[in-house]
Structure formats: structure tokens, C-alpha cells
Amino acid sequence: MAGPALIVFSDLDGTLLDHDTYDWSPARPALERLKALAIPLVLTSSKTRAEMDDLRAQMGNHHPFIVENGAATVIPGDYFAPGPEQVSCLGAGRGEILEHLRLLRSQGFRFIGFADMTDAEVAGHTGLDPEGARRARDRIATEPLLWQGQPSELEQFRRALESEGLQLLSGGRFLHVMGQFDKADAMAQLVQRYRSAWPEEDWQTVALGDSPNDQAMLAGADLAVVMAGPGASRITLPSGHRVIRSQQPGPVGWNQCVLEILERYGYQ
Template structure:
């Protein structure tokens, strides 16, 4: 086979984007290098489709993307052939999730979800503009919540959701109520599509993340890149799994790590 070609699957908040400012500019050199090499960068985040589409326009990114921790995957029209855009969903709909959360709230659990907040309050809570907060609230299969009850009751809340076929994942800022899927599902599906389109190519998956909700994606990739952050040390991978750990957080660590990965695969700077 030819030289291995990595496909990068990247988390956003705290990884490609600065945790506090959402800035990606420190990653510009690596982003430009990926574009020069025509290597796919798949954004794989808890963010919604409108949020990721806005960022893709900034980055001039034309590749498939995965939204809401794997609740949906969008493949642009014509990307794997001549077909129309594909939107693939997994798990329960947001409407079903909100119905279940209403039932849980009736048991006196204290929490606040995105659906409970008007855009101005959601903007204040997330630090986003009102426009960005509205995009963050436009969800298809997950609901972020702010837990306001005790740690002990959180466990019984989690078990109650599990009985209903739902799970609770810790994100960078919020707990995410969602179906039984994760970021790794989209990675596996897309890798199969790339390999089917170009079976002569030696594709390799590279995942980048900084939080526990990235753990399955990192473990499912051929190479994991853990970006330094508050929860990065809590990520556990199978023994012997290939991993790179950045020493710098956010887009600065992302930039250095991607350039290191490219060098490992033989894509050296001119």
C-alpha cells in the first residue's frame, strides 16, 4: 500500500478550541498543513449541527462531521460519490429525552437543561453570544444539563436514565443526557466509508480529545492524542494503546500534536 494517510477526528471545546475563549487561531499552522496534504479533519463534538457548520465555514472545512457526541453524522453531498447529503442519526430523539427528563424531575431531582432556559440566560450560562447560544440549543438527540442536586442522587438519577435506555456523559462543562451511542460510533462508520471508497489507501484514524466523553473515541482510533486539560488525566485507554499526550492545552497543544502526528506518518515539513 501507499504511505499511510491519517484521518483526524477532533473534539472541539478544550481541544481544537480554547476552553474559555473558543479561539482556534493557535492551531492555524497545523490546519493549513492538513489542507495542503488534503487529509480529512472530521469535527466530532458535543456541539450541535448549526454550531459545527458555523465553525466549518470559518475553517473552510468540507469534510463529514459528527454532532452531539455521536447523535448525528452529516456527510456532505457528493463526498463519497454523487449522492445527496446524508444525515445519519442514532439513539433517542431530543423530544423523547425531554419527556423522560420531565418524568425524572417529577421525582424531585434538581437540574437545569438547555430546554429550560431562554436564549439570554443560556448565553449567560455558556458564555456564548445570543446567536451562538440559540445554535447550541438547536439539538436533535441530546440534552445538556447542569446538575444542582447531590452527588449521591446523581447516581440514582443515572441509574434511572439507564433503565430507560439513556446514558449520562460528562462533557467539558455540562452533563449530557443521550441515547446509547458515543463519539466512537461515528468514527467507525466513517472509517468504513473511507476504506470502501479507496480500498487501496492505508487509512489510519487519529483521534484528539481532552475529556472523558472523548475516551471511547480515543480508544477506538489507531492513534489517540490527549490534549492537556482539566480532565485529561482521568482518561483511561487500554494498556499499550498508541497515545500522544500534549503538554499544552487547547489549540496550542492541538497544533503541536497534529504536526507531530504528521511527522510520525512521514509527512515532514518542507
């Protein structure tokens, strides 16, 4: 591919996907425009590899993608250079995370994670069908959970995780336990791959997200798009950072913002 100057990194739930229905079809015009211009759209989500594979197939997306809030990047085979698909993990594995969570539960912290749930229970909490729930539970290096303790105990739980080299991020529906990495780390890793593969291009990055777990990614992009939604008011970006705030939530707002950005960057 000829390297375009723009790379778009997009969160999914509540951003490109409708928060309640997971529908992305209102964004189809902007998606088709990106495809026609050969601008990479890097899907960046708390979703698992299995979930992302299915969604990418539906969208016809063949670019690298980021799973589990930055736990891993997946680069399709023959993308940057001839060779097989590459999966790069950035943090602690799920087994290690679950061991720490078992210890914290024994200390009295109350929560329920995906590892504690059946496929049917995950489906009930997420609105996914049973097969979608199975894919959501197939994780590499993170554990989503629902907090069942007192709100006042949550900060103590967070500090206990941090003492073990882990962190707790708030997503659209769940808290996410993971290593000390985030979407911004994975984004930076992929941007460097683009710059190394096509050094003649002046790469510019756009990131779209709607919740606090997107904040680092938004701050790390040349242009941030904060999507309308319940988490938008909790996103704080550095003073002077280039930012757009969508008027509409989900794929409707995503479509409007991406088309506006393409016009702003001079794509005809």
C-alpha cells in the same frame, strides 16, 4: 479527492478550541498543513449541527463531521459519491429524551437543561453570544444539563436514565443525556465509509480529545492524543494503546501534536 492514509478526528471545546475563548487560531499552521495534504479533519463534538456549520465555514472545513457527541454524522453532498448531503442519526430523538427527563424531575431529581433555558441563559452559562446560544439550543438527539441536586443523587439519576436506554456523559461544562451511542460509534461509521470509498488505502485514524466523553473515541483510534486540561487525568485508555499526551492545552497543544504526528507518519 485522492484518499490519504490518515483521518484525524478532533473534539472541539478544550481541544481544537480554547476552553474559555473558543479561539482556534493558534492551530492554524497544523490546519493548513492538513488541508494542503488533503488529510480529512473530522470535527467531532458535543456541539449542534448549527454550531458546527458556522465553525466549519470559518475554518474552511468541507469534510464529514459528528455532532452532539455522536448523535449524528453529517456527510457533505458529493463527498463519498455523487448525491445530496447525508445526515445519519444514531440514537433516540430529543423529544423522547425530554419526556424521560420530565418524568425524572417529577420524581424529585433536580437539574436544568437547555430546553429549560432561554437563549440569554444559555449564553450566560457558556459565554456564547445570543446567536451562538440559539444555535446551541437547536438540538437533534441530546440534552445538556447542569446538575442541581446533591452529588450523592447523581449516580441514582444515571441509573434511572440507563434503565430507559439512555446514558449520561460528562463534558467540559455540562452533563449530556443521550441514547446509547458515543463519538466512537459515529467515528467507526465514518471510517467504514472511507474504507468503502477508497479500499486501496491503508487507513489510519488519529483522535484528539480532552475529557471523559472523548474516551471511547480515543480508545477506538489507532493513535490517541489526550489533550492537557482538567479532564485529562480522568481519561483511561487500554494498556498498550498508542497515546500522546499534549504539553499544552487547547489549540496551542493541538497544533504542536498534529504537526508532530504528521512528521511521525512521514508527511513531507
